[in-house]
Amino acid sequence: MAEPNVNPPAITSRAVQFESFGGPEALTVREVPVPQAGPGQIRVRVAAAGLNPMDWFMTSDAETAARFGLSLPCGFGTDYAGVVDQIGDGVREFAVGDRVFGGALSRAVADYVVVDEAGTIAVGGEAHHTPDGVDDRTAATLAIAGRTAAAALAVIEPGPGDTVLIGGAGGGVGVFAVQLARRAGARVIGTGSASSAEALRALGAEPVTYGDGLVDRVRALAPAGVTAAMDLHGTDTAQAARKLGVPDARITTIAAQVDGITPANGAGAPQGALEEIAGLVATGRLRVPIAARYPVEQIRAAVELQAARHVHGKVVIDL
Known part of the structure; x- marks a missing residue:
């Protein structure tokens, strides 16, 4: 039986x-x-x-x-x-x-x-x-955050010699965007709260607090200027980037639309981006x-x- x-x-x-x-x-x-x-x-x-x-x-x-x-x-x-x-x-x-x-x-x-x-x-x-x-x-x-970060990088195309301002750098998409921009050779300035400073430094970003006075604080950190920007939270960082002289073609948003600025969406990530990100995580090159x-x-x-x-x-x- x-x-x-x-x-x-x-x-x-x-x-x-x-x-x-x-x-x-x-x-x-x-x-x-x-x-x-x-x-x-x-x-x-x-x-x-x-x-x-x-x-x-x-x-x-x-x-x-x-x-x-x-x-x-x-x-x-x-x-x-x-x-x-x-x-x-x-x-x-x-x-x-x-x-x-x-x-x-x-x-x-x-x-x-x-x-x-x-x-x-x-x-x-x-x-x-x-x-x-x-x-x-x-x-x-x-899946979502990795692809969205890859799509944002595809819009602004950071590289050696760039200084990239990333708004919301400590959030779910930001942790990928910061590291991928650094891997592309760019200097990264990341906005966040005062309590996020150490976390941003650990990712490779230079922290700056968001809010009133952001433009002046970024100018103090980067007197030679900012060349590209990602706003991963709303529109404040995108507007600050414009005041810092960043052309619209090198600014992107993911959570809001701004006339003249190309938004990024995970569906627009380059082919194979997610597999590449997973591979970087597997080998310890992305945290x-x-x-x-x-x-x-x-x-x-x-x-x-x-x-x-x-x-x-x-x-x-x-x-």
Whole structure:
């Protein structure tokens, strides 16, 4: 007689969901059916999910959510990392047991996520092989912030001889942007709060406090001038860069639009940028500070911390 299966497959799993759009108070951990991989898809047992400002911005109200194609009931979070535990027919690039990371728009904070083998973050979800030497928590921070930073660098094209002003340098995108600009040979001046100074220095930036008087403080640090700028928070750094004589063609934003300035979006990252960033992390040439990590049951507290925009690094959810 066959032995009974002592570990039957799970039929339900946890997922963070909204029943109504809103702030962190609207988030709930729910029991949902375990999703199944269809043709051309893989299922990932998620180990960690990284948070980004876009996560809570997209789901803040019904009108904004609709612009991103989201409807209720809705999941939460986009960046994930874990292990492939099921593959659908026709999948060739992945196998059960592979470690992967990637993005699945507004559904990553869950025990399982199903993504297309050849999809995108916004359509079907995506997966990349996690290099040896990159742990799951770190891998779960790469997709959105890494691509966005790479896209911003592609706009301003920093290099040796450049002095780059980066606004919001200690945030989730900033930690990548600072290091990538330094690797390109540029000098980096990064804005932040007074408490972020040491964290910015550790990344390779020269810290300067944001707020009134920013232009004068930057001039004091860089009397020879600033040649390029990224505003990773709003528009204050972009406007300061203009006053410092930086041409619009060498200024970019990610969180706001300014007439005459080219915005950067992760979808515009150069081909292969994410794999390159993962490789730099694997070999210790790029560091990703994890500011805080929370169990999924504390998702509301995690989002409140991340949404306050004063975190020096990334916030990660453990599943």
